[in-house]
Amino acid sequence: MQLLFRYANPHAFMRLSGALLPFTAAATILLIAIGLYLGFTVPPDYQQGMTVTMMFVHVPAATMAELAYGVIAVASFFSLVWRHPLSDVAARAAAPYGALFTALGLITGSLWGRPMWGTWWQWDGRLTSFLLLLFVYLGYMALWNAIEDETRAARAAAILGLVGAVNIPIIKFSVDWWTTLHQGESIISGKLAPVFLWPLLVMMAGYAFLFVTLWMIAIRTEILSRKARTLMLGGP
């Protein structure tokens, strides 16, 4: 905890993130390049053919979409309990990328669904809960933008972030209940062969580094722009 608070200081964060940024950016490029190469050279799946490559861009996006909300929830908790300005910035910076990954997951899922299920959209449990997750992200961002006073906006968004964190599992559960009631399309299940697993894991790591890189850049931008605003106002 002590260590965490040391880096929660904006100056310490700027120094640390400045040093880390080149490495995370390089790791992103490297991992995604390797993952794409591996992904395009896998043998065709016996059932899905070459469309299986879609998995390597789709699944990591969906995973990151959920992880980004976890980041917002944790940052909101920190912001409400310890009132730390950096956690507000961290929560706010994560939201657009979370929404972006959710949208990417939906779009790639739709492109994958067309050849596999023969339809762009299916009211399936996972698709529906992801669509709702996208709306949750949009509402969260809208609240941030709507309230002008920055500290007020931060605390309101933190409350909403935690309410969402409680509610999202319930939404997921209810949507699953809904699809079993309506006998929805079952997702192709089964164990993943190692040939497919490795590119997927590499791509997931690549996406994770991509998120961390973009997230750090966004936090740095916000810290710098706040500094610039204070300077312009002639404040301390």
Added chain:
Amino acid sequence: MSAFRALLGRDLRLAARSGGGAALALGFFALVATLVPLGIGPDVKILARIAGGILWVAAVLAGLLSLDRLFQGDFEDGSLDVIALSPLSLESVALAKILAHWFSTGLPLTLISPLLAILFNLPPGPTLVLFISLLIGTPSVSAVGAIGASLTLSLKRGGLILPLIILPLLTPAVIFGAGSVAALMDGMQPGGGLILLAAFAAAACLLSPFAAAAAVRLNLGG
């Protein structure tokens, strides 16, 4: 307790006398229910099939109508500051507001729903399930709505952002409520959905006063 009752009574009188909030919500509810058959066609089989879903969606939307004024009026004229200074905790204030909102929207909507179910040719059994589901489910609309109302109470145009925040969080209520009606229509037991709906509503009513109070507190600058 008497302060709680006084606040509840005041909000109910305000809802009843200032332009008829309850009548407005009822009119909206009935109008949506009338527009749907006009859009879909008069086929009674289809209408009976979708009645549960349509009436549930309409009830949630009608509940949203007066939600943005839940705290805003009191915030603007300063009475919210006075209420906050009273010995009543803000959590109890939020609960009183939620109750008053439910009494003036959710409850009237529930009471009128069997009448609209007749228009949709819903059989008596599913109508009873719809009635019960609205009775136990609409408090969650007021409760979750109170969170959104308190978060947006300082905004001039909070009414626009409120649905965007609230509707995704209310999907479980719509799913379980309309789902239990649909379950009985399909010859299944509606009990499971009703129990889950009751659980969702209970959790919402229990937790939302705390979230709403926290949001009111930050907007009062405390």
